Amino acid sequence: MLEINNLSVEVGGKRILTNINLRVEMGYTHVLFGPNGAGKSALLMTIMGFSGYNAVEGEIIFKGEDITHMPVNERAKLGIGVMTQRPPNMTGIKLGEFVKLVSKKNINPEELAKPLDMIRFLDRDINVGFSGGEIKRSELLQLAAQKPDLYLLDEPESGVDLVSIEQIGSTIKKLLFGDATCAGERRKKGKSALIITHTGQILDYVEADKGYVLSNGMMLCTGNPRELLNQIKSKGYKGCIRCNREMS
Ligand SMILES: Nc1ncnc2c1ncn2[C@@H]1O[C@H](COP(=O)(O)OP(=O)(O)OP(=O)(O)O)[C@@H](O)[C@H]1O
Numbered sequence: 001m002l003e004i005n006n007l008s009v010e011v012g013g014k015r016i017l018t019n020i021n022l023r024v025e026m027g028y029t030h031v032l033f034g035p036n037g038a039g040k041s042a043l044l045m046t047i048m049g050f051s052g053y054n055a056v057e058g059e060i061i062f063k064g065e066d067i068t069h070m071p072v073n074e075r076a077k078l079g080i081g082v083m084t085q086r087p088p089n090m091t092g093i094k095l096g097e098f099v100k101l102v103s104k105k106n107i108n109p110e111e112l113a114k115p116l117d118m119i120r121f122l123d124r125d126i127n128v129g130f131s132g133g134e135i136k137r138s139e140l141l142q143l144a145a146q147k148p149d150l151y152l153l154d155e156p157e158s159g160v161d162l163v164s165i166e167q168i169g170s171t172i173k174k175l176l177f178g179d180a181t182c183a184g185e186r187r188k189k190g191k192s193a194l195i196i197t198h199t200g201q202i203l204d205y206v207e208a209d210k211g212y213v214l215s216n217g218m219m220l221c222t223g224n225p226r227e228l229l230n231q232i233k234s235k236g237y238k239g240c241i242r243c244n245r246e247m248s
């Protein structure tokens with residue numbers, strides 16, 4: 001579904017990502033680890049096509065189409081959706097109105113908002129005055145309405161209390177896998193995801209197929225997500241850098 005080949009990205013004239021290669025097949029969920037400032041959010045922003053993230057080398061292919069220089073709204077129409085790390089406040093538009101606007105079918109915003117405990121926020125301006133955890137739920141509600149084929153989720157569990165993590169984790173699981181009980185069924189729904197996580201908490205809800213470690217704008221390694229997480233916990237990112245050096 002998503003294929004990134006030799007991608008290098010500059011922001012404000014500064015090289016942020018170098019020679020990134022990554023594939024997310026249809027129906028697969030991948031997670032991205034990496035220290036602060038590694039370039040994880042920049043990678044998601046570049047895939048989504050936000051302005052200021054300039055792909056100076058390489059290509060991004062989505063559903064067989066080269067989207068490297070495609071505007072953000074066209075990427076959204078093609079089926080890419082993002083939950084950014086720091087979403088903007090949108091004054092003058094109510095969350096409920098927005099949910100109706102971005103949904104492909106005639107949906108009832110209250111029905112979508114209920115599992116995320118967001119009904120009481122539907123008549124408020126988007127994210128204005130929302131707490132950190134409320135913003136995450138608001139963003140996820142907007143994605144649930146949009147129903148993209150590729151979910152780009154930037155730290156969905158960060159700053160979220162234990163009860164809300166359950167709501168967020170279960171909602172993401174439902175969006176990606178429906179009621180699937182095995183890997184084969186999960187694939188059938190055909191939804192893919194690239195999820196940034198520091199803590200790996202999301203892995204308690206969402207079965208991820210592959211993990212990546214990004215450091216200093218470069219992809220260090222790929223592997224089993226839980227094994228990578230345990231390695232990072234025990235040896236830190238320095239261990240990943242050392243390991244990468246030994247492998248190459
Ligand atoms: N407009 C900009 N001008 C210069 N540098 C920038 C700009 N935007 C981002 N950067 C730099 O790019 C690097 C990668 O940032 P990014 O937000 O992608 O990191 P991250 O891996 O998501 O980190 P975190 O885990 O803290 O969220 C950082 O060093 C950041 O300061």
Ligand SMILES: [Mg+2]
Nearest residue numbers: 040041042085
């Ligand atoms: Mg980030």
